[in-house]
Amino acid sequence: MELKVTNLTKKYGSFTAVNSLDITMNNGVYGLLGINGAGKTTFMRILCTLMRPTCGQITCNGQEIFSMDGQYRRILGYLPQDFGFYPDFTLQDYLLYVASIKALRPAIAKKRVKELIEKTGLEKAVHKKMKKLSGGMKRRAGIAQAMLNNPKILVLDEPTAGLDPNERIRFRNLISELSEDRLVLLSTHIVPDVEYIANEILLMKDGMFIKQGTTEQLIATMEENVWKCHVDKNKVPWLMKNHRISNLKTDSNGVQLRIISKEKPVPDAVIEEAVLEDVFLYYFGEKDGMENAAI
Amino acid sequence: MLQYELKKIFLKPVNKIILLLLLVATVAGSFLAIRDVKYYRKNQPPLSGTSAAKYLREEQNKWKGPVTEDVIKHIIKEKKKINSSNEPEDAKFAMSQGFHDITSLISVAFSEPGEYDYYLCDSISPEKASKLYERRISRLKKEITKIEEGLEGSFSKSEKEFLLNQYNNFKTPLYYEYAEGWKALLDSQYLPTLMIITIVIIAFFVSGIFSDEFRTKADSIFFSSMLGRNKAILVKIKAGFLTVTVIYWLTMLLFSAIILGMLGIGGAGCMVQINFSNWACMYNITYLQDWILSMFGGYVGNLFILTLSMLVSAKSRSSVIAITIPFFLSCVPMFLGRVPALKNIVTLFPDMLLRINKFLGDFIFFEIGGKAFGIFTILIPAYLLLFFITLPILYYSYKKQ
Numbered sequence: 001m002e003l004k005v006t007n008l009t010k011k012y013g014s015f016t017a018v019n020s021l022d023i024t025m026n027n028g029v030y031g032l033l034g035i036n037g038a039g040k041t042t043f044m045r046i047l048c049t050l051m052r053p054t055c056g057q058i059t060c061n062g063q064e065i066f067s068m069d070g071q072y073r074r075i076l077g078y079l080p081q082d083f084g085f086y087p088d089f090t091l092q093d094y095l096l097y098v099a100s101i102k103a104l105r106p107a108i109a110k111k112r113v114k115e116l117i118e119k120t121g122l123e124k125a126v127h128k129k130m131k132k133l134s135g136g137m138k139r140r141a142g143i144a145q146a147m148l149n150n151p152k153i154l155v156l157d158e159p160t161a162g163l164d165p166n167e168r169i170r171f172r173n174l175i176s177e178l179s180e181d182r183l184v185l186l187s188t189h190i191v192p193d194v195e196y197i198a199n200e201i202l203l204m205k206d207g208m209f210i211k212q213g214t215t216e217q218l219i220a221t222m223e224e225n226v227w228k229c230h231v232d233k234n235k236v237p238w239l240m241k242n243h244r245i246s247n248l249k250t251d252s253n254g255v256q257l258r259i260i261s262k263e264k265p266v267p268d269a270v271i272e273e274a275v276l277e278d279v280f281l282y283y284f285g286e287k288d289g290m291e292n293a294a295i
Numbered sequence: 296m297l298q299y300e301l302k303k304i305f306l307k308p309v310n311k312i313i314l315l316l317l318l319v320a321t322v323a324g325s326f327l328a329i330r331d332v333k334y335y336r337k338n339q340p341p342l343s344g345t346s347a348a349k350y351l352r353e354e355q356n357k358w359k360g361p362v363t364e365d366v367i368k369h370i371i372k373e374k375k376k377i378n379s380s381n382e383p384e385d386a387k388f389a390m391s392q393g394f395h396d397i398t399s400l401i402s403v404a405f406s407e408p409g410e411y412d413y414y415l416c417d418s419i420s421p422e423k424a425s426k427l428y429e430r431r432i433s434r435l436k437k438e439i440t441k442i443e444e445g446l447e448g449s450f451s452k453s454e455k456e457f458l459l460n461q462y463n464n465f466k467t468p469l470y471y472e473y474a475e476g477w478k479a480l481l482d483s484q485y486l487p488t489l490m491i492i493t494i495v496i497i498a499f500f501v502s503g504i505f506s507d508e509f510r511t512k513a514d515s516i517f518f519s520s521m522l523g524r525n526k527a528i529l530v531k532i533k534a535g536f537l538t539v540t541v542i543y544w545l546t547m548l549l550f551s552a553i554i555l556g557m558l559g560i561g562g563a564g565c566m567v568q569i570n571f572s573n574w575a576c577m578y579n580i581t582y583l584q585d586w587i588l589s590m591f592g593g594y595v596g597n598l599f600i601l602t603l604s605m606l607v608s609a610k611s612r613s614s615v616i617a618i619t620i621p622f623f624l625s626c627v628p629m630f631l632g633r634v635p636a637l638k639n640i641v642t643l644f645p646d647m648l649l650r651i652n653k654f655l656g657d658f659i660f661f662e663i664g665g666k667a668f669g670i671f672t673i674l675i676p677a678y679l680l681l682f683f684i685t686l687p688i689l690y691y692s693y694k695k696q
Contacts, residue, residue, distance in 0.1 A: 086303055
C-alpha cells in the first residue's frame with residue numbers, strides 16, 4: 001500500500017489551509033502532530049475524498065484517488081474529529097447501517113459488527129441508543145465503524161480528544177492493536193498519543209509539513225537543549241519571556257522548570273534528555289508575551 | 296440499507312408524534328365528512344351521519360337506474376303531488392329527498408343562465424322537464440355565451456369547442472342511485488384539506504433525509520464510505536419515495552375507507568354531474584373515476600412537491616428551509632389566486648393537484664397548439680414528468696456535496 005501526496009494545496013480564497021504537501025506513506029502508523037488550525041483536518045478530509053484540493057494530487061498505488069471513486073473508499077476507514085452519528089439508532093443498528101454503506105454483505109456485516117463490538121469493549125452498549133453512550137463509548141463506536149470494512153487506509157482525526165486519561169490509554173492501545181498491516185494516519189495535538197504508537201511523526205504547521213521522522217529523528221533536529229533548573233518564583237516571569245518553558249512545577253522552595261534553550265538559562269541548570277513534547281514545544285511553542293502564542 | 300434509512304426517518308420522536316397527529320386528522324376529517332350527510336324527517340330533528348345515510352339510501356334507491364324522460368316525468372309528478380299536500384314546507388322537503396338530486400338538476404338546467412331558481416321544478420311541466428338533457432346542453436351553451444359577454448375573451452375558440460364537445464359527449468340518460476358516500480368523500484372540502492395536511496406532515500419526514508447527515512455531522516462518514524456517493528444516495532431517494540407513497544396512500548385509503556365504509560360504496564358508477572354542484576363539469580367521469588383522478592393527481596402533486604423539498608434539503612443542508620417548500624406550494628397559491636393578475640398563473644401550480652375534486656366543476660383550461668384541454672389532463676402528466684426530472688437533479692446535487 002502506497003499513498004503518495006504530491007504538491008497538495010487547498011486554498012479558501014486568499015487563505016491557504018494546506019500548502020504544497022509532498023509525502024509518500026506506506027503501511028505503518030503516521031502521527032500527524034500540529035496545533036489547532038495547522039491544516040491537519042483539511043489534509044485528512046482531502047485524503048478521505050470529502051473535499052477536492054485546489055491543486056496537487058493523491059495517488060493510491062499509482063491511481064488518483066478521486067478517479068478511483070468507490071474503489072478507493074472501499075479500502076478507507078475514517079473517524080472524523082466531529083464524529084457524527086444517528087442519535088436514535090442503537091449502537092448495533094448504527095454499525096450495521098455503516099456496514100451497509102460500506103457495501104458489506106448483511107451476513108458478513110453482522111459477523112464483523114459482533115467482532116468489533118467485542119474488540120472495542122462495547123458488548124454492554126450494543127442495544128443502547130447512540131445518544132445515550134458516554135464520550136469514550138462514542139469514540140470507540142467511531143473506531144469500530146471505521147474498521148468495519150477492514151480498511152487498508154485508516155484515517156483518525158483527533159480520536160482521543162475529550163477523553164479522560166483512562167479512555168485515552170485504552171484507545172491508544174486499541175489503535176496500536178488495529179494498526180497491523182495497514183496505513184494509519186492519526187492526527188492529534190496530544191503528544192503522548194503519537195509518541196507511543198506512531199512509527200513516523202509528521203509535524204504540521206501553517207498547512208505545511210515542517211519536519212517528519214521518528215521520535216528520535218525529530219529530537220535530533222532540535223537545535224536547542226532541554227534544561228532542568230530550580231529557581232525563585234520571582235525569576236519565572238523573566239525566564240518565561242525569554243525561553244520556551246516545557247514544564248513548570250511549584251514547590252515550597254521555589255519553582256522547578258524544564259526549559260528549551262540554546263544557552264544555559266540559569267547558572268545551575270542541567271541538561272536533560274529531550275522527549276517528543278519538547279520537540280513539539282520547540283517547533284510550535286511561543287515564548288510568553290509573543291503575539292499569537294499557540295500553546 | 297433501505298431499512299436503516301427508513302429507521303432514521305421513523306425513529307425520530309417528533310415524527311412519531313406527527314404521524315399520530317396525521318392519524319387523528321384523518322379520522323376526525325372522515326367523521327366530519329360523514330356528519331355532513333343529513334336526512335330530514337317530518338316534525339323531527341334531522342338525522343346525520345350513518346343513520347341519515349341509511350334512510351337516504353332507502354329513499355334514493357327507489358329511483359335507482361337510468362334517469363330517462365319517463366323517470367323525470369314521474370319525479371315531477373311526484374314532486375307536484377308532495378307540493379299539493381297540506382304538509383309544512385320542511386316536511387315536503389323531507390318527502391322529496393329520494394329524488395332531490397334530480398329536481399335540483401332540473402332547477403339548475405331550466406333556470407336562466409347565471410341564475411338558480413330553487414323552486415323552478417315546482418312549476419315546470421313534466422313534459423318540459425323530461426327534456427332535461429337537451430336543455431342541459433343549450434343552457435350550458437348560453438352560460439358560456441353569458442360568461443363571454445360579461446368577461447370579454449373568457450373562452451377562446453378552442454376552449455369553447457372543447458367544452459361543447461365534452462357536453463355533447465355526455466352520455467345520457469344519467470344513471471342514478473344513492474351515492475352519498477362518494478359525495479361526502481369527493482364533493483366536500485375535507486379531502487383537499489386533508490391532502491394539504493398530509494403533504495405538510497410528510498414534509499417533516501422527508502425534509503431531513505438528506506440534510507440530517509449534515510445536522511448530525513454524520514456526513515463525513517457517509518460520503519467517505521464506498522457507496523456514499525452513489526448507491527447510498529439512491530437508497531435515500533428510494534426511502535423518500537416510499538415514505539411519500541406509503542403515508543399518502545395509507546392516509547387517503549383510510550380516509551376513503553372510513554367514509555365509504557360508514558356511508559356505503561353505492562353510486563360509484565354515477566356520473567359526478569348527478570350532484571348539481573358539478574352539473575357544468577366538463578369532465579365526463581363517474582364518482583369512482585373522480586376518486587381515482589383525485590387520488591392519483593394528489594399523489595403526483597405529493598411526489599413532485601416533496602421531491603422538490605428533498606432537493607432543497609440536499610442543496611441547502613437545512614431541513615427547516617425544506618419543510619417550508621410544501622407549505623408554500625400547497626397553501627400560498629390559494630391566496631395568490633385572489634390577485635387578478637396571478638389568477639391564471641396559479642392554475643399551473645402543483646397545489647391544483649391536491650384539489651382536483653374541488654376544481655373539477657371549474658372552467659380551467661390549458662391550450663397546446665390551438666387545442667384546449669381540461670387543466671388536469673395536462674397538470675398530472677406534466678408534474679409526473681417534472682418529478683422524474685427532479686430525481687437525477689436531486690441525486691447529482693447530493694453527490695456533489
